[in-house]
Amino acid sequence: MFSQTVEYALRAVVHLAAEAPAPRTTDQIAAATRVPKAYLSKVLQGLSRAGVVHSQRGIGGGMTLTKDPAYLTILEVVNAVEPLGRIRVCPLGLAAHGVRLCPLHRRMDNALAAVEVAFAQTTLAEILAEPTDSPPLCEVPSKLKVRR
Amino acid sequence: MFSQTVEYALRAVVHLAAEAPAPRTTDQIAAATRVPKAYLSKVLQGLSRAGVVHSQRGIGGGMTLTKDPAYLTILEVVNAVEPLGRIRVCPLGLAAHGVRLCPLHRRMDNALAAVEVAFAQTTLAEILAEPTDSPPLCEVPSKLKVRR
DNA sequence: GGACAATTGGATAATCTTGTCCTGTTTAGG
DNA sequence: CCTAAACAGGACAAGATTATCCAATTGTCC
Numbered sequence: 001m002f003s004q005t006v007e008y009a010l011r012a013v014v015h016l017a018a019e020a021p022a023p024r025t026t027d028q029i030a031a032a033t034r035v036p037k038a039y040l041s042k043v044l045q046g047l048s049r050a051g052v053v054h055s056q057r058g059i060g061g062g063m064t065l066t067k068d069p070a071y072l073t074i075l076e077v078v079n080a081v082e083p084l085g086r087i088r089v090c091p092l093g094l095a096a097h098g099v100r101l102c103p104l105h106r107r108m109d110n111a112l113a114a115v116e117v118a119f120a121q122t123t124l125a126e127i128l129a130e131p132t133d134s135p136p137l138c139e140v141p142s143k144l145k146v147r148r
Numbered sequence: 149m150f151s152q153t154v155e156y157a158l159r160a161v162v163h164l165a166a167e168a169p170a171p172r173t174t175d176q177i178a179a180a181t182r183v184p185k186a187y188l189s190k191v192l193q194g195l196s197r198a199g200v201v202h203s204q205r206g207i208g209g210g211m212t213l214t215k216d217p218a219y220l221t222i223l224e225v226v227n228a229v230e231p232l233g234r235i236r237v238c239p240l241g242l243a244a245h246g247v248r249l250c251p252l253h254r255r256m257d258n259a260l261a262a263v264e265v266a267f268a269q270t271t272l273a274e275i276l277a278e279p280t281d282s283p284p285l286c287e288v289p290s291k292l293k294v295r296r
Numbered sequence: 297g298g299a300c301a302a303t304t305g306g307a308t309a310a311t312c313t314t315g316t317c318c319t320g321t322t323t324a325g326g
Numbered sequence: 327c328c329t330a331a332a333c334a335g336g337a338c339a340a341g342a343t344t345a346t347c348c349a350a351t352t353g354t355c356c
Contacts, residue, residue, distance in 0.1 A: 001149065001233045001260060004314065011240075014252050025332065034240045039315050045334070058323025059331045074255065085149045092159075092182045103278040104162050107222065107270050112149060114262040122255050130251040152344065173302065186346050193304070206353030207301045 002078075008035045008043050009081040010074065016053065017069035017124035023062030043081060050080035069128065075119035084119075086112050150226075156183045156191050157229040158222065164201065165217035165272035171210030191229060198228035217276065223267035232267075234260050 011033035016024055026044060030037030044063055047053045052072070053063045065072060078084060087109040090101060101109060159181035164172055174192060178185030192211055195201045200220070201211045213220060226232060235257040238249060249257060 001263075002256060007239060007256075010252060010256070027332090036315060038317070041333075042315090042335090048333090055333060056323080057321080057331080057333045058325090060324065061322090061332050063333090091155060100280070103275040103280055104158060107266065107275065108150060108155075108158070111263045111266040114266060115149075115259040118255065118259040118262060127251040127255065132248070132251055175302090184345060187344065189303075190305095190345090196303090203303060204353080205301080205303045205351080207355065209302050209353070211303090 003082060005043055005046075005081050006078055008033070008040055009047060009077055011035060012040065012044060012063075013047070013052065013065065013072070013077050014124060014127060016063060016065050017072070018128055020065055020069055023056060023060070023064045025062040029063065046081050047077070052077055052080045065124075069124035072124050073120050074122045074124070074127075075116060078119055084112055084116055086116065151230060153191055153194075153229050154226055156181070156188055157195060157225055159183060160188065160192060160211075161195070161200065161213065161220070161225050162272060162275060164211060164213050165220070166276055168213055168217055171204060171208070171212045173210040177211065194229050195225070200225055200228045213272075217272035220272050221268050222270045222272070222275075223264060226267055232260055232264055234264065 012029050012035070015029050015032050024032075026041050027037055029035070029044070030040045033040070035043075044053060044055070048055045048063075051066055054066050055061070055063055075084075087101060087105050091105060160177050160183070163177050163180050172180075174189050175185055177183070177192070178188045181188070183191075192201060192203070196203045196211075199214055202214050203209070203211055223232075235249060235253050239253060
């Protein structure tokens with residue numbers, strides 16, 4: 001249901017947040033997030049145009065988040081690469097009724113609204129801070145877990 | 149975020165529910181729901197294979213719902229044509245941790261779960277029964293609204 | 297059985313998404 | 327100023343989604 005592009009964008013920003021404020025190159029992000037790097041490059045370009053990340057060329061350059069992870073929500077990232085597409089007018093094109101959606105599309109939009117709320121409530125900092133067995137990005141932790 | 153196929157499938161079943169238990173032909177559904185009929189035909193085939201609708205050929209035939217609209221949920225329809233795709237294992241392919249998702253994918257799956265719940269709670273009968281200015285399917289009502 | 301109504305399914309095309317490759321441009325640092 | 331690092335962007339290809347058309351099949355009714 002979520003596109004690959006959204007998935008990749010989220011992986012990338014989570015990784016950037018984990019390493020913030022140090023810049024990471026596209027190659028580094030691709031390796032860490034298991035995303036094809038040529039395609040990731042395009043996704044990052046989109047994030048850059050949307051102002052979510054900042055790109056710096058040349059030696060020592062790479063990608064950085066433009067905002068503090070504590071204030072960057074998942075929703076902002078998702079909307080940057082591919083807006084959620086809330087249903088605002090009747091998809092049948094019938095302008096017969098104003099902005100009111102029919103019961104079907106109202107329910108569909110409610111579902112989208114729920115996703116929007118869930119995504120708006122989560123910041124990248126929260127994702128990184130969450131105590132869990134699985135490290136933030138599903139990455140293999142740099143130090144292996146203690147075995148019991 | 150929802151595919152065209154899902155949109156079309158939902159429109160079709162809502163229309164069928166509205167006319168239930170009378171069968172409707174693909175052409176009739178296409179006209180009522182503003183869906184390209186050749187493509188709708190494919191979508192209905194999918195719904196038929198999934199057992200959501202029943203198809204009957206020949207004169208007087210057409211499509212009918214296999215269940216009473218009071219017991220058919222939006223979720224069943226959506227899953228029939230294109231499963232919601234809940235995230236069950238780490239998309240990075242790392243089986244390093246069991247079924248636990250990392251915080252990012254947990255949140256994404258929570259969003260999907262919210263959609264699932266919203267869709268599971270709504271039956272077609274509820275959609276038809278809902279009092280509203282906008283008729284069930286965004287269709288033009290057969291009788292025009294009284295003007296004030 | 298014949299005529300007509302309707303779905304089924306195959307072939308095909310247009311468009312979008314995903315992915316790859318390569319060249320150019322910017323930038324830091326010697 | 328030269329080199330190497332890094333992003334930017336265009337061209338292109340594969341695959342999936344959306345869409346169209348048509349022949350074949352199944353069914354009803356006379």
